[in-house]
Amino acid sequence: MKIAMTKVFNIAIKQKSQDELKYSLYYNFAIEKVLRCVFQTLCFVKDAKEKILVSGFSSQIYREISQETYIQEFLVKSIIEKFLQELQNFRKFWKYCNIKWNHKKERVFAKVRIYLHKLHRIAPVFDYRRACINLNIFHKFLRMEHFWPQISTQLAIIIYITDLNDTEHEGRLRIQNIRMLMNSSAYAFYGIRKRLIEKGVLSINE
Missing domain, CATH: 1.10.472 (Cyclin A; domain 1)
Structure with a gap:
């Protein structure tokens, strides 16, 4: 009985690992495709002073990117907003750090x-x-x-x-x-x- 249960758990863990790997590969693919679309077609600065558009884009823009890339809209929104926040943090670091x-x-x-x-x-x-x-x-x-x-x-x-x-x-x-x-x-x-x-x-x- 213990052997059978162990085998079931091993199969379940293996399947979970495979599913996680598939999602990880898909997510990385989605990031590249969505961000490349943004870099090619949109501008992520909000004014003449070139401040980053931290708040993200409109729902219509996310919908259009989703249709263009064939990536789910909720994932498009998540990827772009995470990117904008990371970019903002990196630019702050670059502006205020003293690189010798x-x-x-x-x-x-x-x-x-x-x-x-x-x-x-x-x-x-x-x-x-x-x-x-x-x-x-x-x-x-x-x-x-x-x-x-x-x-x-x-x-x-x-x-x-x-x-x-x-x-x-x-x-x-x-x-x-x-x-x-x-x-x-x-x-x-x-x-x-x-x-x-x-x-x-x-x-x-x-």
Whole structure:
């Protein structure tokens, strides 16, 4: 009797683990699909001062995203509101913390990669592996130019370049949303972009 009961419990636990794994995989898929839709089609700043829209979007917007992504509306709302709150917290951390870093190439690369990974956990809308490769190439360019922009601008540019070369998704992420991830100013971002175009790294239409 004990053996039979143990077998039943083992089967039940195994089934529960499989169900949890399936849900986890589906939830991760839903996060990527919903947030990519937001980054491509919406703007999550609420005014000219580029403050984050913490309160979320209207019910109509959630409904439209649900229809576009084929993800349940309640899950769409939950994913977006959680993302906006995490983004707000990260931007506060970035604004008020005093990040100390030097210009030794290994230390700079390691530091930027850490924050790139944090960003990918908050908003998995870009290929992290490809972004790390692009970061390494970008740092080689910066060393040649003897020029080191702020980490926030570096991150925004790397995500932008990674998205430009993304062949798995249709449509591009909105630049304003990319900048908002790191609170990167338009002046700094477009200044680096212009420099990359002048050096032939990017084309003028990218």
